Amino acid sequence: MDDVDYRELKGGKNLVSRISIAPMVDITDRHFRYFCRLLTKKSMLYTEMITSSAIIHGDRNKLLDFDPFEKPVALQIAGCDKKEIAEAVKIAEDWDYDEINLNVGCPSDRVSGNQMGAALMAYPELVAEIVQAIRSATKKPVSVKHRIGIDGTNILPGSLSKVVFDKYEDLEYFVKTLFQAGIKHFIIHARIAVLEGLSTKENREIPPLRYEDVYRIKEAFPDLFIEINGGIRTIDSIKEHLRYVDGVMLGRVAYENPFILTKVDQFAEGGKVNNVSRREIIERLIDYVHQFGVDKRTGHQALKNVLGLFHNKRGSRLWRQLLTPPWQEGIYAKDVLEKALRILPEEVLDEKQEET
Ligand SMILES: Cc1cc2nc3c(=O)[nH]c(=O)nc-3n(C[C@H](O)[C@H](O)[C@H](O)COP(=O)(O)O)c2cc1C
Structure with missing residues (x-):
């Protein structure tokens, strides 16, 4: 081949x-x-x-x-x-x-x-x-x-x-x-x-x-x-x-x-479980959406398909509510994610996958 x-x-x-x-x-x-x-x-x-x-x-x-x-x-x-x-x-x-x-x-x-x-x-x-x-x-x-x-x-x-x-x-x-x-x-x-x-x-x-x-x-x-x-x-x-x-x-x-x-x-070849937590993912997303600044439309767009991150976990509804527009005046994608880190349950934020 x-x-x-x-x-x-x-x-x-x-x-x-x-x-x-x-x-x-x-x-x-x-x-x-x-x-x-x-x-x-x-x-x-x-x-x-x-x-x-x-x-x-x-x-x-x-x-x-x-x-x-x-x-x-x-x-x-x-x-x-x-x-x-x-x-x-x-x-x-x-x-x-x-x-x-x-x-x-x-x-x-x-x-x-x-x-x-x-x-x-x-x-x-x-x-x-x-x-x-x-x-x-x-x-x-x-x-x-x-x-x-x-x-x-x-x-x-x-x-x-x-x-x-x-x-x-x-x-x-x-x-x-x-x-x-x-x-x-x-x-x-x-x-x-x-x-x-x-x-x-x-x-x-x-x-x-x-x-x-x-x-x-x-x-x-x-x-x-x-x-x-x-x-x-x-x-x-x-x-x-x-x-x-x-x-x-x-x-x-x-x-x-x-x-x-x-x-x-x-x-996959040479691959293993990715030992990353939801908190780390959200932190990386904060860096990512930072570039959209006060462009709310792109901020919404960037987060619209991440709603499932807390699927079947405590905090799932809250996560969805936080991310779903309209966001308050003066609140942008980065703020929404920072708030999520402050108020979502710690044990779910810090959970990591184990090898199965
Ligand atoms: C919202 C949505 C959009 C889709 N768009 C495409 C597409 O653009 N091209 C494509 O080949 N299949 C598309 N599909 C089909 C998926 O690629 C996949 O074949 C299908 O969802 C079955 O896999 P699943 O049961 O794992 O979801 C789409 C599926 C969904 C749910």
Whole structure:
């Protein structure tokens, strides 16, 4: 294998596991990624999904800038036009992301109605052309995030037939086609996407999880790096999945219960539990938000996804109340965090994770 070390193989099995934090629109912005990096040193952090046309026509600095402290960071791109995607990837080269990821998993109408996201799964050859275009635009590792299948309407122009692409064999064909196009790293959300009748949110909850299909893919393609995603919320379940696949991608748990991220580095090469307390995290956040000074909007933005830090702990409600706007006149992000350190329960502030 030619690209990055975690794909090193021995006897058809990847030696090194990886944990990543999923791309999530409105969540995994640079502020949230900075926060995640305080909790986990080793995990790969994904951007929100960014469309190729936004990169080409939008405010690039706003969309692509990140703090080097967040690294390693993967850029997730959505699109369906291979030329446009390749152009966007070339533009992003200047930002030095660590990986480029193609979104083939988003069920949103806005995205799939435009032949993007999960709808593309029914057209493996088209996706293969897209990834080839990406690979020729960058030397960075390229990965694909997709579902185990889709149930939806044919999106190709002029055709109204229903597309059902939801059998294990369909998934295997999809992976094989992309493997032939040079992709070695697959992140598989273990649910199908239902493109009609279910909302984006329902599509993360209602289609049943079929982890076995993802395990079978690893068995069928032992040399590929297979990362599993969907409904994984505990350290024990991460351990269990890593018996079968190479990596685990965590989504909602990262903002619902972020303190769990202090435990995930133990699964990465040379990694161990991050022995950091909530107090230390908040102190680092104080330094971070200091730069926003009296810019309340950015201050709110920087703290809006850290509300779960006290999940299931004493002080959880108080923490949420303190952080939730509106803040009093003359009170800014830094003041809010300093107040939290003064009034939240000491034993929760000073708790550290232990090796499990
Ligand atoms: C608020 C939110 C936004 C999301 N945005 C994206 C996205 O931009 N790109 C993507 O591939 N998946 C997106 N997802 C899906 C997640 O990456 C992940 O696949 C899904 O939440 C399942 O993992 P989980 O059960 O660990 O949350 C989003 C999920 C959530 C909750």
